[in-house]
Every structure is written in C-alpha cells, then in structure tokens.
Amino acid sequence: MHMADALLSPAVGTTLWAGTAAITGFASHRLKKQIDDRTIPLMGVLGAFIFASQMINFTIPGTGSSGHLGGGMILAVLLGPHAAFLVMASVLTVQALFFADGGLLALGCNVWNLGVYPCYLVYPFLYKPLAGGGKSPGRVLTASVVSAAVALQLGAFSVVLETLLSGKSELPFEAFLLLMQPIHLVIGIVEGFVTAGVINYVRTARPEILASMAASRPLGRDVQLRKVLATFAVLAVVTGGVLSWFASTHPDGLEWSIQRVTGSDSLPxxxxxxxxxxxxxxxxxxxxxxxxxxxxxxxxxxxxxxxxxxxxDGGTSAAGIVGAAVVLGMVLLVGLGIRSFRGRNS
Amino acid sequence: MTFNRNYFDIGRLDRLAYGRTWVHRLDPRSKVVATLLYLLTVVSLPKYEVAALTPFFLFPVLLAALAGIPARFILRKMLIVSPFAIVIGIANPLLDTRTAVVIAGTPLSGGLLSFFSILLKFALTVGTTLLLIATTSFPGVCHAFRRLGVPSLFVSQLMFLYRYLFVLMEEAMRIVRAREMRSFGARGAEIRVYVRLVGTLFLRTVDRAERIYDAMLSRGFQGDIPTLGRSRMAAADLLFVATTVGFLGLFRFVPVTEGIGRLAQGVLG
Amino acid sequence: MSHHIVEFKDVHFRYPDGTEALRGVNFRITHGESVGIVGANGAGKSTLLMHINGCLLPTAGTVTIGDFALTAKTRREVRKKVGVVFQNPDDQLFMPTVFDDVAFGPLNLGMDDAAVRERVDQALALVNGRQLKDKPPHHLSAGQKSSIAIAAVMAMGPDILAMDEPAASLDPRSRRLLIALLNTFNHSKIVASHDLDLILDVCQRCIVIGGGTVVADGPAREILTNAALLEANNLELPLTLQGRS
Incomplete structure (x- = not known):
C-alpha cells in the first residue's frame, strides 16, 4: 500500500514532505538529547531487520495471498515512538530508492501513512493503554491486533485522501474506500498477530532484551498528549493552508474530487x-x-x-500524437546512439 | 514461505551504482537535486496531459545511456514494481467515458487520456528513481542528504540500514533454508513458523547490534557518527543541474511535442 | 613508565546471568611481544579480550594497560592504546564504505580532515587495500574484509593489536596472506584463536586458558608441542607438528 508518484500532485506531495520532514527533525532532535549511545547502531540494524524480514513471505490463511511484517507497530513497541519513527522513515526511504516502491515524491505520504500513525498516534493512545505493562501475552496480542489494524486503516484512508486530493484518479470516494479499507483490515489483523507473536517470542526466549530496550529509551513516558495534539494542530493548519491554496489554483484537483465525493455538479x-x-x-x-x-x-x-x-481540441492533440511519436523516436535514437558509441569506445 | 524476488535485484542495482562513468562521478547532491526537480516537474503536468510528457523520457534515457546502465534491467525492475498506481489508474477509462478528443476519426475518452498520463508518469518517475540509485552509490546519496540538511541521526540510520541490509538478508535466507531442509517442503501453521523465524532473526539482530556497538566503542565512538567534509560541487555538477533545470523548464512550459508534431505534419504535407 | 604494557592481576569476571567466566587471571605482556591465547570453547578467551580495551570491566582484580589502570573513567584513553579486532568482520566494519570505516576511528580522535585522509591512506596501504577505498564492505571478500577490519583498527595508531579468531572465515590463501601481514607488524600482538598453526606462525609466546584461569604460559614452541597439556584443554597439536605420513 505505497502511495505512488504517478498518482500524486505536486501540492499534496510537497505538503506531506514538509510534514514528515518537520516530524523527522523533531524526532531527531528529541532522540539526540535523550538517547543511549547503544541505541544508535540498534536502530539502524533493526531497520535492516525489518527489511530482511519483509523478504520472507508467508501465506495468509484462507486467502492465498502473502503477508509479512509491516514494521511501524513492532518498532514502536520495541524502541518507543521517536526512534521507531526514524527507523520506519529510513526503511521507507530505502524502499523508495531501491524498489522505487512509491517513489521519492510520494515518500512524504508513505512516511506519514506508515510511520506517523503507528508511532505517534496508535502506539501512545491505543497500544500502551491496551497492552498495559506488556507482561501478559494475551493483552499484547489484543493490543497488537487492534493497533496494527487501526494504524493500517488510518494509512489506507490517507492513501485514499491523498489520491483524491491529487485528482489524477477517477475513482469515486466510496468505491475507493471500499477497495482499500477491507483488504487493509485483513492485512492489519495479520500484521497484528505477527507483531504480537514476535514480541511474545522474544519475551519468552530472552526476556532481558525487552527490558534493556525499554530501559535505554528516551526518558520513559513517551509522548505527551498535549505536545502531540499541538503538533498535529500545527500540521493540520499548514496542510489546510497549502491545500486551499492548491484548490484555488488547480481546478481539476481538489474541487474535482470534492465534486466526485459529494456528487454535486456545481463547479467553482x-x-x-x-x-x-x-x-x-x-x-x-x-x-x-x-x-x-x-x-x-x-x-x-x-x-x-x-x-x-x-x-x-482535436487539432492540438493530433499534432500532439504525431509529436509524441517523433519525440519518443528521437529519444530512443539518442539513447541507442550513445550506447553504440560507448560500446565502440570501450 | 517464500522469498520476495524483488530482493535479489537490490544487489545488482547496488553493484551498478559503483560504476566509473561520468554520470557516476557527478556529485551525488547534484543528482539528488536534479532528480527531485525532475519528479516534481513530471507530476506537475495536468491530469489529461499525454503528449507533453514524452520529451521527459530524454532525461532517464540519457542517464542510462551515458552511465552504461542496461536498459533491459531497469525496464524489468519497473515491471515488478508495486503496480498500485496502475491498479488505481485503470479505473479511469471505465469511469470517465466522455469523449475528450477525436483523433483520425477515433474518439478517445477522457479516462483513457488520464490513464495514459498516469502510465507515462509511472514509467518516468519509477525509471528515473531507479536510475538515480543505479548511478549513485547509496553512501553517496546519504552524504548528499546530510549535506542538504537532513538530520544526521536520520542519515546514520540510513547508513546502518544499507550496511546491514545485505548481511541480514543472507542471514534471513540461511534461517529459511535451514527450516526448509528440515520440513521437507511440508506446509501448514505458516504464521506460527513465520513468527519463530522472524523472532530468531530478531534476536540475532539484537546480538549483532551489541557487537557492533562494542566495535564502535573500541574505535572511540562517543555518540556521534563523524564524517569528513566532502569535496565541493565542481563546475560539471553545477552545469549538470543548470542544464537539467533548463530543459525541465522548456519541456514544462513550452509545448515542444506539439510544435514538433506540427512541424512533422507540415513536412509530410 | 612501566616496561610491561598489559598486566592482568587476579582478574575475575562474572556475567550478569551468574556465569563466572574469569576466575583469577594473571599475566603480563611486554612491549613488542606477540602472544597467542588458546583454550577450549567457553574457556574465557573472548571474555578476556573484551577486558583488554574495556568493553568489559573486571568484577574483581585489576587490568593495567600502559600507565592506566582500567576503569570506567580511563577506558577511553585505554582504547587509544589497544586496537581490538573482533571475530566477525561484518560487525567490525559498520560504516557504508571502506573509507568511512577506516576514517571512523581517526575522526573520533578529533583529527582534522587532512590528517584523517593521511591516516586512512597509510592504514589501507599497510594492508594493501588502497584500491578498496570506495567499496562498500558487502562487496569485499572475506579476506579483504578482515584486512580492512585490521586497517580500521590500525588507523587509530594503537600500541597493541588484539585479535579474536582473525582467520576464522578465511580460505587457506587469505589466511596465509593474513599471517604474512601480521608478521610485518612490530606492535605488541595478542591473538586469541583455535587455529594453533596460526599462533605458531605469528606468536612467540602462548597462554593456555582453561576454566577461567591461566593453565599454562610459556614459549609457543614449547606449549604447542606439549600434547598432554593441549589434549587436557580440548586442543590438539598443530597440524604442521602432527607429522602425518
């Protein structure tokens, strides 16, 4: 469920880039002050762990489709929100570069959807209260499943919003939601089971690891509700501002999707x-x-x-098509020309 | 339990990045900046735009050709990229059936145009991103990020991730193989087995982090990962960025394709 | 200034889980000596090496490195004197390129850019690794990795080089090259290994560890030919001395 560059408008892309950049700065700043040195290599290697574990797929029972560890939730549980967010952002950056998964412009959206929600919203406000001290495997399971499912629902919903606001897709809001939410509910629940499974496995096998990780975290108490709300409020205002500017400049963007959503024909x-x-x-x-x-x-x-x-109009486009064919032909020739030149030289 | 074959390509992509061509030698910052500007320009083209996107192929084609990156490999990678954009875009021709243009007697719907537009944008953005990493070593990209003001803690995460990605991938493969050899291909209880495998990988990873930390301490680590000031942007780098920006502006604001098309139509009569 | 450079005096160490790994270790190593440390699995070799640069601190007894008694306060100074190459080069080379990795130590010593480049160049030249400078560690062979790991430690300019199983993952030729390389260093060397032939080739002196204490300490030629002593410690005569026909 990675948001893709091709569906994105510059306004939505840059807004979310700005948002995630701000949070990255905030998280780094926080961690730098409070972190135990030991955590620095641990975070990096856990990023590689998330990556490597995603390389292994398993079959989701009854569906035939495959699942793997998502990452955001388990990292938040193990490392706390700030460190987990940075690790998740680095995992998504590497995916954007090496897999072109989503892409570089959509990176802001993807970090937001898959990093901010699990680390800064779901973990402190849902997982922690549900899991309690994290001593009971049953509570960890419930908390993980609920949290992973909610985090992924938020993420999927944001993909829908980001796509519609970008205005490149014709999918109506309801249909898009129906396409995205149920499948991600399944994926989220499976991810929750896996997350709880791994946490409980580690607790049984090597209980001291979870304890030492918890101890090396930034001064306990995680995130303060007030600060989180304040940050979200600021970001909401910024987002709103940019989007409304975008709306006023881009007739086939926001209005278009609003029209789709509301079904009204009135156009600005x-x-x-x-x-x-x-x-x-x-x-x-x-x-x-x-x-x-x-x-x-x-x-x-x-x-x-x-x-x-x-x-x-017809005339323009006919010229457009002829031009496109000529341009593509020229580009191809340039590429082949350089290649054969290089081939001869080397 | 299967491996995602996507992962086997990372190694090849990574090896390509250590080439020695002119493109590889450009300062990573200039390539990162040029790529970002390129991506922004491409996605800024309107929803129904098709023809005007074609000149943008020049940038990835030039990069690939000058850097000697095998086009076939990049094309294949593009095909196995997560097709989310295409899945979503394919609905457009079904939903938006009003005729937008008639070309040579064939009516084309708006949905078809916008779908083509998404396809082209997909090819351009994915191709160019892959070429960035195929022509720039990942450590180079990290140094570029740091010099462009990305927080150093985040950059050091990226570096560790890259460094241990390949190590842990091999470890994951070893664990899965060891299990397969003993399970004789039997299936069942996939999630439970998966959890055990991932849990094992996790524990080994934590132990490894501990050893790495010791190695870092042994070499004077004090909480900061220091880096050397890197070379400055050379004239070639600035020229590269300036040229890219110039062409992006030209292709974005001047209907080049249409002009060439009219010219071709005129020549052909 | 004391003549001996490493001194363990009745060193005890107990892991948090209660395992007693060292129970009264005593030895002295002087300038320029090269010493092999051998012993069965779990005899305490690695734990001992971890004490040499303060990754672990003794629960009782004292470790003295040069002029410093090893404590939490002095370990930063001690680490400048002792370079430790750990067993797995993948854990040792943690930076994304060879250059960055070798530069990590000198940069932490606070050297300026030019001095760091110079140091890196020298250290790489020492292990014949200059041409590997821009490579990422995962593109190196096992032999190259272990020589770069040594270069990274040598770039700190240590007085003592300590190594844990330096040849464990090397093919015979890389192992031979490593032995030749180690013999070019005039530093004090401490090598913990099961590879008794390597010890025989590199070290003049050998310490046998068993059950957390020093079982034997003497010239390598003597110790490594004492079949009874070796067998009592789960070891065997070095292959070169087994005289198979």
Whole structure:
C-alpha cells in the first residue's frame, strides 16, 4: 500500500514532505538529547531487520495471498515512538530508492501513512493503554491486533485522501474506500498477530532484551498528549493552508474530487484569483501558449459544454500524437546512439 | 514461505551504482537535486496531459545511456514494481467515458487520456528513481542528504540500514533454508513458523547490534557518527543541474511535442 | 613508565546471568611481544579480550594497560592504546564504505580532515587495500574484509593489536596472506584463536586458558608441542607438528 508518484500532485506531495520532514527533525532532535549511545547502531540494524524480514513471505490463511511484517507497530513497541519513527522513515526511504516502491515524491505520504500513525498516534493512545505493562501475552496480542489494524486503516484512508486530493484518479470516494479499507483490515489483523507473536517470542526466549530496550529509551513516558495534539494542530493548519491554496489554483484537483465525493455538479469558477494571475503570467512568459490554457474563445466555449474538461481540441492533440511519436523516436535514437558509441569506445 | 524476488535485484542495482562513468562521478547532491526537480516537474503536468510528457523520457534515457546502465534491467525492475498506481489508474477509462478528443476519426475518452498520463508518469518517475540509485552509490546519496540538511541521526540510520541490509538478508535466507531442509517442503501453521523465524532473526539482530556497538566503542565512538567534509560541487555538477533545470523548464512550459508534431505534419504535407 | 604494557592481576569476571567466566587471571605482556591465547570453547578467551580495551570491566582484580589502570573513567584513553579486532568482520566494519570505516576511528580522535585522509591512506596501504577505498564492505571478500577490519583498527595508531579468531572465515590463501601481514607488524600482538598453526606462525609466546584461569604460559614452541597439556584443554597439536605420513 505505497502511495505512488504517478498518482500524486505536486501540492499534496510537497505538503506531506514538509510534514514528515518537520516530524523527522523533531524526532531527531528529541532522540539526540535523550538517547543511549547503544541505541544508535540498534536502530539502524533493526531497520535492516525489518527489511530482511519483509523478504520472507508467508501465506495468509484462507486467502492465498502473502503477508509479512509491516514494521511501524513492532518498532514502536520495541524502541518507543521517536526512534521507531526514524527507523520506519529510513526503511521507507530505502524502499523508495531501491524498489522505487512509491517513489521519492510520494515518500512524504508513505512516511506519514506508515510511520506517523503507528508511532505517534496508535502506539501512545491505543497500544500502551491496551497492552498495559506488556507482561501478559494475551493483552499484547489484543493490543497488537487492534493497533496494527487501526494504524493500517488510518494509512489506507490517507492513501485514499491523498489520491483524491491529487485528482489524477477517477475513482469515486466510496468505491475507493471500499477497495482499500477491507483488504487493509485483513492485512492489519495479520500484521497484528505477527507483531504480537514476535514480541511474545522474544519475551519468552530472552526476556532481558525487552527490558534493556525499554530501559535505554528516551526518558520513559513517551509522548505527551498535549505536545502531540499541538503538533498535529500545527500540521493540520499548514496542510489546510497549502491545500486551499492548491484548490484555488488547480481546478481539476481538489474541487474535482470534492465534486466526485459529494456528487454535486456545481463547479467553482475557474479563471479567477490566482489562476487568472498565473495564466496572464504564463501568457506573457511563454513563447507558445501552453495548450492547457488554449486561446480564450475556444476555452470558454469548451468550458460551457463540459466544465470539468481539459482544454484540448482535436487539432492540438493530433499534432500532439504525431509529436509524441517523433519525440519518443528521437529519444530512443539518442539513447541507442550513445550506447553504440560507448560500446565502440570501450 | 517464500522469498520476495524483488530482493535479489537490490544487489545488482547496488553493484551498478559503483560504476566509473561520468554520470557516476557527478556529485551525488547534484543528482539528488536534479532528480527531485525532475519528479516534481513530471507530476506537475495536468491530469489529461499525454503528449507533453514524452520529451521527459530524454532525461532517464540519457542517464542510462551515458552511465552504461542496461536498459533491459531497469525496464524489468519497473515491471515488478508495486503496480498500485496502475491498479488505481485503470479505473479511469471505465469511469470517465466522455469523449475528450477525436483523433483520425477515433474518439478517445477522457479516462483513457488520464490513464495514459498516469502510465507515462509511472514509467518516468519509477525509471528515473531507479536510475538515480543505479548511478549513485547509496553512501553517496546519504552524504548528499546530510549535506542538504537532513538530520544526521536520520542519515546514520540510513547508513546502518544499507550496511546491514545485505548481511541480514543472507542471514534471513540461511534461517529459511535451514527450516526448509528440515520440513521437507511440508506446509501448514505458516504464521506460527513465520513468527519463530522472524523472532530468531530478531534476536540475532539484537546480538549483532551489541557487537557492533562494542566495535564502535573500541574505535572511540562517543555518540556521534563523524564524517569528513566532502569535496565541493565542481563546475560539471553545477552545469549538470543548470542544464537539467533548463530543459525541465522548456519541456514544462513550452509545448515542444506539439510544435514538433506540427512541424512533422507540415513536412509530410 | 612501566616496561610491561598489559598486566592482568587476579582478574575475575562474572556475567550478569551468574556465569563466572574469569576466575583469577594473571599475566603480563611486554612491549613488542606477540602472544597467542588458546583454550577450549567457553574457556574465557573472548571474555578476556573484551577486558583488554574495556568493553568489559573486571568484577574483581585489576587490568593495567600502559600507565592506566582500567576503569570506567580511563577506558577511553585505554582504547587509544589497544586496537581490538573482533571475530566477525561484518560487525567490525559498520560504516557504508571502506573509507568511512577506516576514517571512523581517526575522526573520533578529533583529527582534522587532512590528517584523517593521511591516516586512512597509510592504514589501507599497510594492508594493501588502497584500491578498496570506495567499496562498500558487502562487496569485499572475506579476506579483504578482515584486512580492512585490521586497517580500521590500525588507523587509530594503537600500541597493541588484539585479535579474536582473525582467520576464522578465511580460505587457506587469505589466511596465509593474513599471517604474512601480521608478521610485518612490530606492535605488541595478542591473538586469541583455535587455529594453533596460526599462533605458531605469528606468536612467540602462548597462554593456555582453561576454566577461567591461566593453565599454562610459556614459549609457543614449547606449549604447542606439549600434547598432554593441549589434549587436557580440548586442543590438539598443530597440524604442521602432527607429522602425518
């Protein structure tokens, strides 16, 4: 369930990048002050552990599909929220680079969906109260299953929101939710079982490890509710600000998805405010007018017929297709040319 | 219990990154920055844009060709990448059936256009990201991150992760093989076995972390992972970034494809 | 300044789980000596090595390294004097490239950039590893890994080099190269190993550990030819001395 670059709009991508960058800075700052030196290599190696454990798949009973350890929840239980968040962020970064899983722009979204929720929301407010001291295997199991499921539901819901806000997909909100939430409920529950299983296994096999990990954590007490709420409030305001700016500049983005969601046909007036400013700016600066901002008359007419439409007309697109073929051919030739040149030289 | 075959490709990708071409030698910072700008530009193109995306193929193709990265390998990796974007995008032609354009008598729906657009963006973003890591060593990327202001604690996590990724992957493989040899291919109780395997791997990992910590202490570790100041950006690096930015601007704001298309149409009559 | 450089005086160590690993270890090692430490599995070799640079502190008795009695306060100073190469090079090489790894120690000593580069270069030259500088450790062979691990320790400029099973995972040729390399060092050397041939080739003196104490201590030639003593400690004559026909 990695959010992908191709579905993302720059506004959503950069907003979540900013959000996760802020949290990364916060977590590093916190840890630096409170961390036991010993934890630094431990965190890094546990990141590699999450990665390596994901290499092993098992069959989810009754479904035939495969599951593996998610990571965020178990890390939070073992390392506490700040360290777990940083490890999770590093795991996702390596996945984005080596697997192109999600991608670099979507990294912000993915760290948010799979790191922030389990570490900063679910762990302190759900897992800890449910698991209590963590001594009873039964409570650990309940807490893990509930927490992993809730964390993944939040994550999946955010993928839906991020995709819809980006406005590249036509999937209606309800259908998208129906597609995402149930499957991630199953995955989350399985992940919860695995998480509890590993924690309980470690507790039986080597009880001192969990104790020493807990002891080397930043001064106990984890996160304070007030600070978490304050951070979320600030981020919500920032996100809201950026998104509303985005909404006013990008007619086929947010409004489009809101329209899909609410089913109402009323469209906001494009061509006002920032849009028109940008358009004028673009007309002045561009050598050729960008064809999504085609000549005024044509655009107006089109816009009346089917308001949600991009401003494309047949002529432009025919030229576009011919051009695309020529461009791709040229690019391919350049690539092959360089390759044969290199081949001859080496 | 199976291995995700994705993992076997990491080693190859990683080896490619230690090549010695001109592209490999560029300062990692310049490649990271250029790639990020490239990705932003590509996804900033509107939803129904198809033709204008094609010139952007120039960047990954140039990178791959100049760095001698086998195109087939990158293409294959692109195919096995998690297809989430495509799964979601494929709904577009079904849901958005209103005709957007008619080309040579064939009506194309808006959904089809937007789906093509997602496909192209998928190919461009995934391909270019893979090429970044195929032309830049991961430690190089880490140093670039640090010099670009990413918190050092986070960067040292990335470094440890990379360093022990391959070690632990082998360890995981050993554990799974040892089990397979004794289970004679029998199935059942997968979750319970899985938990035991992962638990074992976890315990070994914690012990390893302890040994690493001792080794670090033996070499004067005091809580900070120090790094050397690296070389400065050379003229070539700045030129690389500037050229990339120039072309990105050109392809983003000038309808190059359309112009070339009109030209071609004119030539062909 | 005292002449001997490592001194263990009635050193005891008990792990937190109650295992008594060392029960009164006594020995002295002087400048330039190379000493092999042998013993059965679980005899206490590794625990002993961990005391040499303060990864563990004795529960009773004293360890003196050069002018310092080893305590929690002096162990940073002690670590500058003693370089320890642990058994598994993968745990020893923890940085993402060979250069970064060898530079880790000198940087922690607070050297400036130019001095660090110089040190790294010298240390790599010492083990013939200059061309490996930019490689990540997972691209190295086992033999290369162990020589880089030694370089990383030598870059700190220690007076004493201590090693735990340096040749454990090496093929015969890499092992031979390692022995040749170790013989080029004039440092005091302490080598803990089951590889008695390696001890015979590298060390003049040999200490046998058994049950947490020193069972025998003397010239390597003498100890390693004493079949009765070796067998009593789960050891055998070195292969080169077994005279098979």
């Amino acid at each position: 007036e494009a061509g006002q405010g920032i849009v028109s400013v940008l358009k004028r700016f673009q007309e002045k600066t561009a050598v050729l007018p960008d064809y999504s901002f085609a000549p005024a008359g044509n655009e107006a007419q089109k816009a009346e017929e089917s308001p949600a439409w991009p401003m494309v």
